Amino acid sequence: MKTVLVTGAAGFIGSNVVPLLLTDGYRVVGVDNFDDTYDVRFKEEHITPFASDANFELARIDIRDRAALSELFKKTAPAYIVHLAAKADTRAAVENPYPYVDNNITGTLNVLEVAKEYGTENIVLASSSSVYGNDTAMPLQESAVADHPISPYGATKRATEMFAHAYHHNFGMNITCLRYFNAYGENNRPNMVPxxxxxxxxxxxxIEISGGGTRKRDYTYVGDTAAATLAALKKPLGFEIINVGNSSPLSLTELLGVFEKVIGVTAQVKERPSHSASVEETYADIAKAKELLDWEPTTSIEEGISRLVAWIRANRL
Ligand SMILES: NC(=O)c1ccc[n+]([C@@H]2O[C@H](COP(=O)([O-])OP(=O)(O)OC[C@H]3O[C@@H](n4cnc5c(N)ncnc54)[C@H](O)[C@@H]3O)[C@@H](O)[C@H]2O)c1
Known part of the structure; x- marks a missing residue:
């Protein structure tokens, strides 16, 4: 039985990835510092379904604490790492970027350093569509330059990809950076539009709608995001950057139409301006994910939004 260390295990995507790993027969060591970016009780709820699984262990440590991380690696000897822990609030990072540099860049560097020290078979690192900024042709391809993120958060994610490349180059480590596009679904972060x-x-x-509702996002059901993560973990590729998105963008107005249909309501809508760090559009080209990971999304937007709505109804009303 191989061990996977999952950082950010109590978060939105992490808590959707862990059950897939357990079902697939891995032992999972979850790392999370339960930071207060959003209500910590939600994170406790996220881990409840698997917290007492015999093959799951939780380490409440901070990835900025390299000594604690090193101790954990020594104790648990993970063969694989899924590195999801990060601060991920685009707007908050504009106001105060320092925690983003500490948690996302220094935190990732610690994960890479400790993985180098103890050795791992494969690392999946969570990057983001936000690295593309506003000046890349649609659909967004991994081969694009991606040197102009428009948010400090996006800049930290691009930096982690670059560190990952350097660690692959110098130490031969297998690292796949997945550029996640707008995940939504069960255990959704509470500060996201869906x-x-x-x-x-x-x-x-x-509800509030920004920028006239024209901005487009490639909303991706989190079950599909988690499945791509598992596929990437199982296939060491040297160093790769791979988009993980639905490849079917919707404007905010179109997304609202899906919600209205699923819930059976007509929304009362108030306009507000778009944030300066919010990109015009995200639209993933997923040819690379199909080719290298044999992955593509399987959940339609109507199905995914129905699941999100059912989950909100059961847990957040
Ligand atoms: N949700 C999306 O649509 C999306 C899109 C692109 C990229 N991502 C990336 O995917 C990853 C997971 O995002 P999410 O949406 O699940 O966010 P999340 O905030 O729900 O999860 C992140 C988890 O990491 C933990 N964490 C933060 N800093 C930590 C630290 N220093 N030490 C230990 N744990 C720490 C948090 O407590 C949280 O539980 C992040 O790296 C994020 O940047 C997410």
Whole structure:
């Protein structure tokens, strides 16, 4: 039985990845510092379904603490790493980028250093569509330059990809950076549009739509995101950067239409300006994921939004 160390295991994507790994027969060591970017009780809820699984162990440590991370590697000897721990609030990073540099860049460097010290078969590192900024042709391809992220958060994610490349080059480590595109679904982060809209629409409250509703996002069901993560973990590729998105972008107005249909309501809508760090569009070219990982999304937007709405109804009203 091989051990996978999953950083950020109590978060949105992490808590969707862990059950897949356990079902697939891995032993999982989850790492999370339960930071307060959003309600910590939600993170406790996320891990409840697998917290007492005999093959799951939780380490409440901070990846900025290299000594603690090193101790954990020594004790648990993970063969694989899924590195998801990060601060991921694009707007908050504009106001105060320092925690983003500490958690995302220094934290990732610690993971790479400790993995180098103890040796691992493969690392999957969570990157983001935000690395592309606003000046890349659609659909977004991994071969694009991606040197102009428009948010400090995106800049930290691009930096982690570059460190990963350097560690692959110098130490021969297998690292696949997955550029996740707008995940949504069960255990959704509460500060993301699909969560906020589902909750407000179910409560009969007014929702806000930014920038005239024209901005497009490649909304990707988190079960598909998690499946891509597992596929990448199982296939060491040297060093690769791979988009993980639905490849079927929707404008905010179109997304609202899906919510209205699924919930059976007509939304009360208030306009607000778009944030300066919010990109115009995300749209993943997923040819590389299909070719290298044999992965493609299988959940339609209607099905995925229905699942999100059902989860919000059961857990967040
Ligand atoms: N959700 C998306 O749509 C999306 C899109 C692109 C990229 N990503 C990336 O995917 C990863 C997971 O995102 P998410 O949406 O699940 O976010 P999340 O905030 O729900 O999960 C991140 C988890 O990491 C933990 N964490 C943060 N800093 C830590 C530290 N220093 N030490 C230990 N644990 C720490 C948090 O407590 C949290 O549980 C992140 O790296 C994020 O940048 C997410």
């Amino acid at each position: 969560y906020i809209w589902a909750q407000k629409l179910l409560r009969g409250e007014e």
